[in-house]
Amino acid sequence: MRLHHLGLALALVFSASPTLSETASDRLAAPGPEHAWMDPLAGRWDVAMRVWPGPQGEPFEIPGMTAERELVLGGRYLREILISGDGTAMREATMGYNRLDGRFELVTVDSFEPGQMVYIGRGDATAD
Numbered sequence: 193m194r195l196h197h198l199g200l201a202l203a204l205v206f207s208a209s210p211t212l213s214e215t216a217s218d219r220l221a222a223p224g225p226e227h228a229w230m231d232p233l234a235g236r237w238d239v240a241m242r243v244w245p246g247p248q249g250e251p252f253e254i255p256g257m258t259a260e261r262e263l264v265l266g267g268r269y270l271r272e273i274l275i276s277g278d279g280t281a282m283r284e285a286t287m288g289y290n291r292l293d294g295r296f297e298l299v300t301v302d303s304f305e306p307g308q309m310v311y312i313g314r315g316d317a318t319a320d
Contacts, residue, residue, distance in 0.1 A: 206309065223267045226289040226296070230270040234261050239274060254281060274302075 239257040256277030265273045274283040283302035290297050298311040 218223055220267070220291045224289065224291055226291075226315065227267050230263065230267075230287065230289075233270055234263050257281070 206231075237259040239259050240260070241254045241257055242251050243254065244251045252277060257274055259272050259274045261270055261272045263269070269286050271287040272283070272285040272287075273282075274285070276282070281303050283300055283304075285298060285300040287296060287298040289295070295312055295314050300309045302309075
């Protein structure tokens with residue numbers, strides 16, 4: 193009978209502690225407070241993009257674009273689809289916070305660049 197009680201007690205202890213089966217990878221993959229910083233970016237946005245064709249080139253604007261942004265994969269990433277008003281230009285982007293490296297990462301592919309663009313940056317909660 194004592195063995196049965198000990199087994200029941202151990203089962204209760206281990207079932208009440210979900211972190212015992214959680215790996216470091218699981219903890220890093222879970223959304224953290226930095227992921228919440230992306231919440232206000234979700235939604236539909238009107239966009240006017242300014243483009244510099246090169247160091248000596250004059251910038252030009254592409255007006256009338258629309259961005260649709262949504263949080264995906266449990267709030268871990270912000271996905272964007274950006275389309276020009278006439279449908280000739282398009283960009284797809286994914287932004288997330290890498291908890292392992294402590295940085296935001298944004299990867300874009302579009303119809304007006306020859307390759308992927310990768311942006312990396314750190315953020316903090318200050319307004320500056």
